[in-house]
Amino acid sequence: MNSLNLVSGGAAHGLVASVAAIFREQTGFEISGEFGAVGFMADKLRAGAPADLVILTRALVAKLAEENLVIAGSIRDVGMVETALAVRAGDAKLSVSNADDLRNALLAADAIYVPDTKTSTAGLHVASVLDRLGIAVAVGSRLKIYPNGATAMRHLAACDAARPLGCTQSTEIIATLGVELSGSLPRGYDLATTYTGAITVQSVHAMAAQALIDLLTATEAAALRAQAGFLNVEA
Structure with missing residues (x-):
């Protein structure tokens, strides 16, 4: 064929x-x-x-x-397509409605799963958001960076971290078993x-x-x- x-x-x-x-x-x-x-x-x-x-x-x-x-x-x-937050299936979803909520959620995560921060749409945006929130250094060691969002989400699904979080495009979250769409990024930090x-x-x-x-x-x-x-x- x-x-x-x-x-x-x-x-x-x-x-x-x-x-x-x-x-x-x-x-x-x-x-x-x-x-x-x-x-x-x-x-x-x-x-x-x-x-x-x-x-x-x-x-x-x-x-x-x-x-x-x-x-x-x-x-x-x-x-x-929106860039959005993801949680491991079964974990509590986050309520993120403003910059403070987003900052606190990221600081509370012990592992943050994201796509490539230099070549992917969502990864580039995540890097920008962390800079704007002033927490790029604080969470830098917790970033789990993968070539694309789908791979990042598969690793989020399989991880054993206590409080993991993911951020990539909503379509990649929806398409991955073992993770759930937690919600859009708040206004001013969102991306479509x-x-x-x-x-x-x-x-x-x-x-x-x-x-x-x-x-x-x-x-x-x-x-x-x-x-x-x-x-x-x-x-």
Whole structure:
């Protein structure tokens, strides 16, 4: 069976998985996807990794279009994803409504599971939030940093820490067994990132790539997007 090569941010992994069977039935293609920190994924495309389609942040896709690596006319928004807090399944969820609540929650955690703080959307944001809260040094030794949010959440699920906490994109939390979405970051420290699909210039299966974009963004797929953690894109 033919395979469609997808390079994507980890935020879209759960959504893509939810439509894979439908896509295979409609097109005869399997989805061969690689998911990870968006900066790393963009650099893989720049380095020549085979890909028919990318799903990355809107800003990164726009940059790739400027670099003539994706087809500008194929660009379409999939949805917005919030960076959120996660707890291990069975642990008490947190009530975080302001900066003080967030600071106290992070200081109380004995292990904080996050994605790459240099190449991932959520990881970069976590690093910024810690700086703004003035606790980057205080919690630095407790940070458990992994290549992407999905890996960080799997380790959170399996950890034996007394008071662990996670922070990554809500879609990665929802898609991981053993962790639960605890809530959004408070106003002023929140982040909602728009993810966008585009066909690559090098695509050898452009029609199938377009079919996947159509499927992911269809009105009929609204419930699947919501279930995966995607919000409607603000006008």
